Amino acid sequence: MSKDPTSPTFKQKAKKELKDFFIISLYLAFFFCALVTYTILLLREHGGSSLNYTFAIINALVIGKVILIGEMVKLGKRAEARPLYQSVLLKAILFSLLVLAFHFLEEFIKRLIHGEPSGTVWHNINPDELIGRSILVFCTFLPLFAFIEIRRVLGEEEFYALFYKRGGAENPTISSGK
Template sequence: MSEQNDWKKKLTHELNEYFVNFLYLSLFFCVFTTYRRLLMAEYDISYGDYGISIIKALILAKVVMLGDMLKLGRRLKDRPLMYLTLFKTVLFTAWVLLFHMLEITVSNLLHSRGLAGAVHEFMDQFPYELLAHLLIVLFAFLPFFAVRELNNILGEGKIRQLFFSSGLLEKTASKNVRRNDG
């Protein structure tokens, strides 16, 4: 019975983590979709690929979890939070690039265009579209990993408590004042 409870707890934890990752990334990508939509509306071009933003967030949330399962970025865990955050941001952005390249390759293989078609498609995207996509992912990951690593340092759920529990900030502030006075 204990193994089944452990399995359920782990599954619940993984699903919650996936949902939080997805929620953050989908909000971030939907904001960029809205930005693009508003820019294009100025030229009477309709744009509303919110579905693509949601699908991208679903995939990236899983890619992040796979990177965590492979323990990417763990070697700097004893460094200051700033270094760890920047390192994980760059590392996971490169991880996303790797998955993007894999996606292009598989797509071209499935459509009988082979590896040459994958290389051609990748190089067509390279200068502008791919760099823009990577910049968006990089800046989406920066606050994402800062908050996640801070949560790891403070303890699981502490940031959630700080944001959503009333009176907790007052208690924490009064403890800090007493600590500094003593």
């Protein structure tokens, strides 16, 4: 059985996944740091804590990895046959639920590490905070998955040409549907 010469090598896959992780994490860090800034300004804290920004960045990295894990297990793959807006909405919902599940697991493990009995851990988790966080994550995921889905539909080269090459938006090679 011979290997398909057009299939990417392990090194190429790893490079692409690392690039995707970096872009997704950077996008999430931007929003989470903006949220921290808003919270600091809203609460009128002067000289906001850099620790809050550190947690925002760590959270962005963790959620970025959760997204890549979800993509690796093909979460939302069936939604790709639907119209683009439905695919974006369904993936944003599915991945928000995945992140919510990871947040519950994270809270559970954190509380166990701090010595709480396993039977009382679920009762001490604040579901309102986790649901509120999930709503913010969902709102952040909508534009993220819109870009991811547009990239999937257009293809890597066309997508990057459209966004990063001078005149890319003026001379699209996308069929006009006429």
